[in-house]
Amino acid sequence: MIYRERIASYVKSYKSGYSLEQPFYTESDFFEAEWKSIFKTSWLYAGSIAQIPKAGDYFLYHLRHDSVIVIRGSQDKVHAHYNTCRHRGSAICLEESGHATRLVCPYHLWVYDTDGALLKARMMPDDFPKEQFGLRPVHVRVVEGLIFISLASEAPDFSTIERSLTPYLKPYHLPQAKLAACKNYTLQAxxxxxxxxxxxxxxxxxxxPEYCNAVAGANLIENVDELTATKQKVWSEKGLETKLVEVTEGTTTYAVRYPLRPGVESYSVDGxxxxxxxxxHTDHDAGVVGLVNYPNFWMDAVSDYVWTMRVTPIDAATTHVQFCWLVDxxxxxxxxxxxxxxxKFWEVTGEQDARLCENNYLGIKSxxxxxxxxxxxxxxxxxxxDWCVEKLKAGL
Ligand code: FES
Ligand SMILES: [Fe+2]
Known part of the structure; x- marks a missing residue:
């Protein structure tokens, strides 16, 4: 209770336009409060369909104490379940990703269907009600090949996210895309x-330097209004979405399209x-599509590849970041x-950002x-x- 009052008083004295007070970044009680009011109430980006191309393919998403199995079932339906057996609670899937037409608990071998239904429970009485012991479901939604999950008891609204992301994602044909690579980073921040x-x-x-070489006006010094206006006209004529989507009250999605430098064809070190x-897409002239969904999803797409970033807190001082690259x-x-x-491009840029974030955290701890x-x-x-503080406030 004392902690709650302490958090409430910091929330109350928060001054918009200024970075947060130190405890928001460093104290475990603040982190717990954020976990409950932000991560347990929102849609979280888990990964993409390209990570589970065949029925039975799965990957795990670790969210602190919870591990979630994201699995492709029959008829290409994506399911998400808590990775905990309904017998005595053992974790069922132990590999970070894999393939399983049935989920078999390694402890006493209870068998579940990909949709979570309990199929077999060895040596249990004949009248054991298997239908009551399916895996605990996690809410899941798929938009244009991107998988979002929610640990909330009631699924939050997804329609606004879907409406904002769909027109930007559609041209990439992500449900058919190929996963080229995923890389994981742990940041001390x-x-x-x-x-x-x-x-x-x-x-x-x-x-x-690499990013500024590729993106027009990224240094915020050059005026790119004219280039942007010209490009927007070209993109609109091709039927590509250009409408800016901003995060406003009650929404979580940001979406934008902006130009690469003239002559630059992709996010690449050499342009x-x-x-x-x-x-x-039929050429390399679609600019950059930048998408964000609070609290954990970022994506930058150029004409020839999509880069996604998933941000997952581990504790107040540690953050897991996953980059994935998708191609046609x-x-x-x-x-x-x-x-x-x-x-290369995002490894270089991501490495630069990781250092900035860690340096930022070092200084904030002072x-x-x-x-x-x-x-x-x-x-x-x-x-x-502001959004974070509002969510915290609502959760108190
Ligand atoms: S804990 Fe899973 S079968 Fe016993
Ligand atoms: Fe950066």
């Missing part, structure tokens, strides 16, 4: 710092294309793309830290931090 870092480009000019155009379903490694070239003012170009960070 509070999860919000990772989120904040990816909501502004104030740092780009100083930190990201040249990486692979064949994805889905319905017909693209072949070695022929249409080189894996090293594909992943006894001399005090909230500082965000710059006008950091308005999206303010939007995110």
């Amino acid at each position: 509070n999860w919000k710092l990772v989120a904040e870092n990816f909501r502004e480009c104030y740092h780009c000019g100083g930190a990201h 040249r294309k990486i692979s064949i155009p994805m889905g319905q 379903g017909k693209a072949e490694e070695g022929k249409d793309f080189e894996l090293e070239r594909l992943t 006894s001399a830290y005090a909230p500082g003012p965000y710059a006008p170009v950091e308005d999206q960070v303010v939007n995110f931090v």
Whole structure:
């Protein structure tokens, strides 16, 4: 109770436009409160259909004490279950990803269907009501090949997220896309710092030479209004979505399309294309589609590949980050793309960002830290931090 009052008083004195007070980033009670009010009430990006291309393919998503099995069942339906057996609770799937037409608990061999139904419970009485012991379900929604789950008891609204993401995702044909790579990182930083870092480009000019070489105006110095207007006209004529979606009260999605530098074909270190155009794209001129869904999903897509980022807090001081790269379903490694070239751009940029986030956290832990003012170009960070504080407030 005392902790609750302490959090409530910090929430009350939060000043929008300034970074958060230290305890929001460092104290475990604040982290617990965020877990309950943000991560247990929201839609969380889990992964993509391309990670489970065949019926029976699954991967695990670890959310603190919970492990969630995301599995492709019959008729391509995606299911999500808590990875805990209904007999005595053993974890069922032990590998991070794999293939299983039936989920068999390794302890006493109870057998579950991919949809979670308990099929066999050895040596239990004849009248044992198997139908009451299916795996505990996790809410799951799939939008254009991207899988979102929710640990909330009642599924939150998904229609607004779906409406915002669909027009931007559709041209990529993600349900048929190919997973080229996933890489995992563990950062010594509070999860919000990772989120904040990816909501502004104030740092780009100083930190990201490769990114600034690729993206028009990323240094925030050059005026790219004219280029953007010209490109938007071209994109609209091709039927590509250009309407900016911003996070407003009650919504969680941000979506935008912006231009690469003239002559740059992809997110690549040398500016040249990486692979064949994805889905319905016929050239390398679709610019960049930037998508965000609070609290844990980021995606940047160019004409020839999609990069996703999933942010998962471990504790107040540690954050897991997963990058995945998707290419067109017909693209072949070695022929249409080189894996090293594909992943290079975001490995380099991600490494730069990881250091910035960790440095940020080091400084925030100082006894001399005090909230500082965000710059006008950091308005999206303010939007995110306001959202977090509002969620915390609602959860208290
Ligand atoms: S704990 Fe799973 S079968 Fe016993
Ligand atoms: Fe960055």
